[in-house]
Amino acid sequence: MIKVILIDDEPLSRELIRSYLNAYKELEVVEECSDGFEGVKAIATHKPDLVFLDIQMPKINGFEMLELIDENPAIIFSTAFDEYAIKAFEKNAIDYLLKPFSKDRLDKAVTKFLDAHAKNTVYNARPAIQELSTSGDTPTRIVVKTGTKVKIIPVHEIQYLQSEDDFVKIVTAEGGYLKNRTMQFYEDHLDKTQFVRVHRSWMVHVNQVTKIDKYGKESHIIILRNGTQVPVSKQGYAKLKEALGI
Amino acid sequence: MNLSRIRKLWLPGGIAILGSFAALFLYFKQFQDFTSDKIFQFTACFIVSILVFCWSSVVALSMYTPVRFKSVYAVLMTAVLAYLQISLLTGIFGPMIFGTGRNMDFVDDNFVLLLLISFLNISIFSQGYVLLGETKEESSHKARQDEINEMLREAELHKLQQQFQPHFLFNSLNSISALIAMRPEEARTMVMKLSDFLRTTLKRGDEQGVTFQNEIDYLQLYLDIEKVRFGHRLEVNITTTNDVLQAKIPTLLLQPIVENAIKFGLYGTTEKVIITIDAKIQHGTVLITITNPFDREMLPQAGTGFGLNAIKRRLYLLFARNDLLETTTRENTFITTLKTPVAP
Numbered sequence: 001m002i003k004v005i006l007i008d009d010e011p012l013s014r015e016l017i018r019s020y021l022n023a024y025k026e027l028e029v030v031e032e033c034s035d036g037f038e039g040v041k042a043i044a045t046h047k048p049d050l051v052f053l054d055i056q057m058p059k060i061n062g063f064e065m066l067e068l069i070d071e072n073p074a075i076i077f078s079t080a081f082d083e084y085a086i087k088a089f090e091k092n093a094i095d096y097l098l099k100p101f102s103k104d105r106l107d108k109a110v111t112k113f114l115d116a117h118a119k120n121t122v123y124n125a126r127p128a129i130q131e132l133s134t135s136g137d138t139p140t141r142i143v144v145k146t147g148t149k150v151k152i153i154p155v156h157e158i159q160y161l162q163s164e165d166d167f168v169k170i171v172t173a174e175g176g177y178l179k180n181r182t183m184q185f186y187e188d189h190l191d192k193t194q195f196v197r198v199h200r201s202w203m204v205h206v207n208q209v210t211k212i213d214k215y216g217k218e219s220h221i222i223i224l225r226n227g228t229q230v231p232v233s234k235q236g237y238a239k240l241k242e243a244l245g246i
Numbered sequence: 247m248n249l250s251r252i253r254k255l256w257l258p259g260g261i262a263i264l265g266s267f268a269a270l271f272l273y274f275k276q277f278q279d280f281t282s283d284k285i286f287q288f289t290a291c292f293i294v295s296i297l298v299f300c301w302s303s304v305v306a307l308s309m310y311t312p313v314r315f316k317s318v319y320a321v322l323m324t325a326v327l328a329y330l331q332i333s334l335l336t337g338i339f340g341p342m343i344f345g346t347g348r349n350m351d352f353v354d355d356n357f358v359l360l361l362l363i364s365f366l367n368i369s370i371f372s373q374g375y376v377l378l379g380e381t382k383e384e385s386s387h388k389a390r391q392d393e394i395n396e397m398l399r400e401a402e403l404h405k406l407q408q409q410f411q412p413h414f415l416f417n418s419l420n421s422i423s424a425l426i427a428m429r430p431e432e433a434r435t436m437v438m439k440l441s442d443f444l445r446t447t448l449k450r451g452d453e454q455g456v457t458f459q460n461e462i463d464y465l466q467l468y469l470d471i472e473k474v475r476f477g478h479r480l481e482v483n484i485t486t487t488n489d490v491l492q493a494k495i496p497t498l499l500l501q502p503i504v505e506n507a508i509k510f511g512l513y514g515t516t517e518k519v520i521i522t523i524d525a526k527i528q529h530g531t532v533l534i535t536i537t538n539p540f541d542r543e544m545l546p547q548a549g550t551g552f553g554l555n556a557i558k559r560r561l562y563l564l565f566a567r568n569d570l571l572e573t574t575t576r577e578n579t580f581i582t583t584l585k586t587p588v589a590p
Contacts, residue, residue, distance in 0.1 A: 015428060019424075080420065
């Protein structure tokens with residue numbers, strides 16, 4: 001049996017997909033979720049092969065939800081979004097369905113999935129989602145997972161970011177959260193007037209800086225409000241001076 | 247540049263012209279044969295000469311507008327014209343009035359004075375003319391600009407009014423698509439409600455003010471559709487007074503605010519959403535308060551926005567005020583207050 005999860009905040013929308021899927025005996029809808037939080041839990045519990053995912057949903061949107069899951073199910077987006085917005089991840093998702101969609105259209109998407117499933121092709125929606133979920137404007141929040149709990153961090157509460165192996169540790173007054181992203185990503189996407197990459201593996205919120213000391217011949221060190229000492233490279237010092245207007 | 251500057255020029259201009267007339271008149275009066283019938287001729291000649299030279303100086307000066315040395319050219323031109331005017335006055339009009347053969351020594355003796363008087367006349371007149379032209383040009387430019395601004399304002403208002411979420415439309419169509427197979431009767435009802443809603447939206451786009459009752463009816467259509475979409479998670483309680491129901495308010499303001507409240511409430515929580523709308527008239531102002539639950543932990547998702555900016559902009563375009571739409575939070579309640587002056 002191929003396990004399917006439906007994630008959509010509108011009950012009628014889920015009912016429609018479910019009724020369309022009745023024709024496929026090999027597909028079993030194991031759970032329906034009405035928001036991203038439920039989705040994260042359901043995906044961890046059932047480890048589905050296929051997920052029908054709406055984008056605009058309560059609490060966290062479809063893209064943010066995908067950032068939080070460790071599994072890598074095939075994704076078919078179902079959304080009322082404009083087509084151009086979908087193009088960006090066309091290659092990486094199995095398919096996308098623009099609401100309202102016909103049974104034929106859904107059949108096409110499911111056939112695509114079944115073919116890929118039979119050939120064991122792995123679809124990875126994540127890289128494109130990173131691109132799409134952050135394209136254009138700077139994010140105002142970052143979603144992280146601590147254990148089984150989902151935490152939403154407002155960007156302005158971040159004190160600093162530090163790279164740790166393949167992860168970036170995002171530190172707020174409440175603690176640190178690991179996120180599977182690169183420093184480069186945050187340098188590109190966070191507000192440059194607020195966050196400065198002072199070092200290859202450090203990025204600080206300018207409001208957190210209380211003191212800048214000389215350290216050795218060329219380099220400096222920053223003391224943050226919470227006492228954390230952050231090394232500053234030569235390049236980083238120039239960027240920091242610019243951001244602080246000194 | 248404005249009209250008052252031109253008005254200021256009439257006085258010195260008039261004094262200069264009258265002064266030069268008086269000076270010449272007094273000068274000619276010394277001669278015994280300057281009899282009363284000559285006065286008329288003299289005056290006519292003076293006026294003609296003034297008009298001819300002022301006109302020519304104006305044409306010359308207003309056509310010639312170099313960027314550099316403008317004032318130098320203007321002074322030179324005026325001086326030349328003044329010289330020509332005096333020469334004409336004394337050389338042609340003088341003999342015309344007094345006959346030829348008269349000793350014209352006074353011209354040579356007082357040439358500088360005459361020249362100066364003429365110079366002043368011409369320069370003041372020409373400057374006044376240029377100023378008048380500029381002011382005229384400016385006021386017609388301003389009128390055009392005002393017209394353009396007004397058209398822009400109307401176009402923007404219209405566009406803001408016409409805005410409805412394509413998202414809402416497509417999601418509703420999707421719900422209808424689902425209902426057709428499962429509950430056809432409900433699907434039909436939904437089609438009717440959606441049609442009514444869209445028709446009203448299109449019609450309201452061209453209207454300015456409607457009664458609050460109309461807005462509530464329109465809102466009800468919207469709410470019925472949303473209730474079908476989101477099951478029974480949505481409850482809206484409306485409290486109004488009789489006078490406010492008949493009050494006229496700008497169209498299509500209430501629904502987007504409630505839509506925003508629903509989005510906020512629904513998208514922030516999965517529990518039952520209770521939205522309250524309270525409307526009353528206070529000090530000649532319609533005061534509408536809308537509350538919706540929200541979860542502090544759930545920050546607005548980027549992109550979904552809080553469509554309130556469009557409403558703020560509309561209120562500004564209508565009333566030139568930025569304080570008519572306000573939002574506050576109290577514990578887990580988000581409060582939106584809308585004030586609109588009661589239209590007559």
